[in-house]
Amino acid sequence: MLVGWNPASVPNLYGKVAVITGANSGIGYETTRKLAENGAEVYMVVRNMDKGRAAVEQLRKELGPVKLHLLQADMESMSQVQSLLAELRGVRPDILLHNAGILYPGPFRLTEEGLEPTLAISYYSGVLLALGLLDQMKPRSRVIFMASAGEWPMSRLEGSFFNMRGDKFTASGARAYGQAKAFGKGSGYFGPNLLNMWHATERQPGTKQARNPFWCWRVYEETVKILSEIVGSKAMPPVPRHPDPARDAMMEKKSPPSEIDKGRAVHATATAA
Template sequence: MPPRRWTAADVPDQRGRVAVITGGNTGIGFETAKVLAARGASVVLAVRDADKGKQAAAEITAAHPEADVTVQRLDLASLASVRAAAGELRAAHDRVDLLVNNAGIMYTPRRTTADGFELQFGTNHLGHFALTGLLLDLMLPVRGSRVVTVSSAGHRQGGPIDFADLDWTKRDYSRVAAYGNSKLANLMFTYELQRRLAGTGTVAVAAHPGGADTGGSRTSVSLQPFYFRAFFMLVRPFLIQSAEMGALPSLRAATDPDVQGGQYFGPEGFQESRGHPKVVRSSPQSYDVAAQRRLWSSSEELTGVRFPV
């Protein structure tokens, strides 16, 4: 008899837990926040646009009047904003049980962050690296706390990461490869963080949503040639799932009592594009320990953030 599929109904009681979710106002971040709040967690939507965050919080509390949802302004493309947000979170909370590094941008033209980093790498990886490092000492005393970082099947389109040209100034820019690099970095960060967390009560886990119907996925399709878009419309029902389903890997990584540090969750279906969450494998290069350590040291140097582990 096949094992029963994991669903949002399997999320255990979250009362007493503080969950910080980046990009929690839309897409899979919003669906993740909605379920955690419904289960009793105190949820913080860490978002770039505070007004949109307040709208999302109001939508959650309208559906679940007892929900505890607050909004924290956070622009991951600015280290000053990351530091300010971490300081405000530390002032408001004496513990963090769950940090979901969910926010991300996808396939942008070549631009830079406020600190001069290539925009996708700077936002998707370096911003989350810095935020995690600045909040981790609020998590380490909390047994069962977790850092969940959301990657993408698109990580397979990245790498090897060129550490001599992280900002793409020495070669032609590829928005697809740059996005892939940022999502590959999310995984390498998770695996190296878990190694450093060994012996603590905190674990690092990764997840990806598959082909979730979100703004990012719609943008990625719109950038493709006409023939691809026409073909995609035919196969879409077999490759795309709802944002609610796309949030399940993150929710399982965040709440399943049987999760182990260093695991990676994604949909069970064809090419991990849709379906219920299970443990999956990332690309071979994501497990390169030497590259993970080099990414870590580069990220420390670029952000100026040192971890308490």
């Protein structure tokens, strides 16, 4: 049911460079295989080096002498993402695909940096990696976050500004996963409709807040703030600002206060209680 698109549509990619997280299994592995098959040089970021080496061996067995580089980083850790960026210094990607992610990682816990693991792996690590590579990426390059249909039924974003770290969840499961997949979808969003058809079509996210440019910008600013607190402001990569400062004021003036203000009021009431 892949209407209008199939893997044969991927063009010749000789001379292109891709960085893919979560590259040794699942969607990440299949994406790596197709990009390498079509000539791209692929930097495979994996958590487990033994599994990564096995994936590289299998790909070379299938495809022959493809250009693959194996890098290790646990995307739960922002300090390891910083080390990864140091290893990628000098690499100029055409494609950055943040595919690493988890669902139902186990009992609720926080990482050493105070983030819920689902959000750390599926969201924050990808943002930090993208910001760190932005100045190295070639013109007309692509930054892709792997999304999920779970962004709609699993997320409850009204109060998410007060749970950006995920530390107020009581379980590391569907709610955390939905929030991670719904954050900051202010750019192109591609995926199947609810009938699982038209895979190559740009569409709107199911979560209405992710369709609000003001909300997306607020999520971005809060995300940068949290990352700065974790890695330190001096270690933060350069952060792009809104291209039109007047638009910020316009969005703030026109944006309905409902979700943000209601969430603030609910949070304040709960704290007072």
